[in-house]
Amino acid sequence: xxxxxxxxxxxxxxxxxxxxxxHQLCGTEADFxxxxxxxxxxxxxxxxxxxxxxxxxxxxQSTEFQSEMAAVFSSGPGVLVLKDAYGDTTVIDRxxxxxxxxxxxQRLFTxxxxxxxxxxxxxxxxxxxxxxxxxxxxxxxxxxxNPLIRLVAxxxxxxxxxxxxxxxxxxxxxxxxxxxxDYHLGFQENDEVSRYPLHAQIMSQYLTLQGAVAHSDMPVxxxxxxxxxxxxxxxxxxxxxxxxxxxxxxxxHAVQLPLLKGDAVFFNPALLHAAxxxxxxxxxxxxxxxQISSPFARAMExxxxxxxxxxxxxxxxxxxRGNALTDTELNTLIMNxxxxxxxxxxxxxxxxRESMAPLTVEELCHNAVREEWSDEIFKQAxxxxxxxxxx
Numbered sequence: 387x388x389x390x391x392x393x394x395x396x397x398x399x400x401x402x403x404x405x406x407x408x409h410q411l412c413g414t415e416a417d418f419x420x421x422x423x424x425x426x427x428x429x430x431x432x433x434x435x436x437x438x439x440x441x442x443x444x445x446x447q448s449t450e451f452q453s454e455m456a457a458v459f460s461s462g463p464g465v466l467v468l469k470d471a472y473g474d475t476t477v478i479d480r481x482x483x484x485x486x487x488x489x490x491x492q493r494l495f496t497x498x499x500x501x502x503x504x505x506x507x508x509x510x511x512x513x514x515x516x517x518x519x520x521x522x523x524x525x526x527x528x529x530x531x532n533p534l535i536r537l538v539a540x541x542x543x544x545x546x547x548x549x550x551x552x553x554x555x556x557x558x559x560x561x562x563x564x565x566x567x568d569y570h571l572g573f574q575e576n577d578e579v580s581r582y583p584l585h586a587q588i589m590s591q592y593l594t595l596q597g598a599v600a601h602s603d604m605p606v607x608x609x610x611x612x613x614x615x616x617x618x619x620x621x622x623x624x625x626x627x628x629x630x631x632x633x634x635x636x637x638x639h640a641v642q643l644p645l646l647k648g649d650a651v652f653f654n655p656a657l658l659h660a661a662x663x664x665x666x667x668x669x670x671x672x673x674x675x676x677q678i679s680s681p682f683a684r685a686m687e688x689x690x691x692x693x694x695x696x697x698x699x700x701x702x703x704x705x706x707r708g709n710a711l712t713d714t715e716l717n718t719l720i721m722n723x724x725x726x727x728x729x730x731x732x733x734x735x736x737x738x739r740e741s742m743a744p745l746t747v748e749e750l751c752h753n754a755v756r757e758e759w760s761d762e763i764f765k766q767a768x769x770x771x772x773x774x775x776x777x
Contacts, residue, residue, distance in 0.1 A: 397580065400629065403626040412614055423450060456542060466651070468538070468652070469646075471599065472648035480522075480529075485672070507557060508557065511553045513550065513551070515694075516690060516693070523700075527701060538595070547678050547681060547721075551675060553601070588621055597675070601647060603669075604671055614657065640658075692772055695723050725747045732777050736775050
């Protein structure tokens, strides 16, 4: 006769958290043999070579890498690094110039505090994704055409994801963040988190992917992000990260890797992590933080993709006519810059076509580029598309 075992409640509180359970998970040592496409394993963090990934994309062999990365984010350590994610760092330098202009325009160098940092210790620009597109379409295109962003994003979220980005500068003397989990539920207080059944808490990590592109060299003493590998596997982590015992455990066991300008790190949003202290006298640590959302989820920031693609379309067309974009770069750029999901819409005025779904902006943009629509015609089509989707 089968013995009955107590069933764990679907609704938990912070009284149910267990440091021992977290310790058992985080005591796992990744087996490098389980990740044969990685170039190295450093402190339980998988490292992938950007040149190898670019070759795989060019040869149409990226699916194996994506499958392995999905395993890293799900059952593996939860974090990976792309060395030389931007092989040409002049792209980074040009975007840094854009960031400088945005900081100057918004006077944010002495702005208020960040989520987990004291005022004055860091400087942040929200929605650099849209702001950089409007400020410099050329710099935006060269930055977001990078197929490695798409490769990693699709490995976890599939197609038609939504990019948002925020630049963050941590100044010399900036203190470390407290360890935390990220959006969605990482931005909610425990009373609110406990209202969600445990399966919904676990599911939420599959709706976003966190990333950061190093826009400056980041030696360890400058405070690159600390991670606690395998901590994303702890089911009650959204209720536990504020507990002092868990923060102390993180401080004792978290790992940290130096990054060079052009490297990128991506991680499961449920992984316990925190930006480190900048103990240097002269390094202003700069990262472009990428939050990538599933098309089935709500992104953290409102981004006007109609405005972005309308603004950069003429530059895209110019580059296509000049053979300055490969097919892979063009497809990546359009996916990154357009809404590729058909819903929500007004199905009375925007009915499905031959398929079961209405036309997307991503499809519209591909049609326009392929048929070389004028800028005026494309913007009229965008306006029409937007109007049809309104209630």
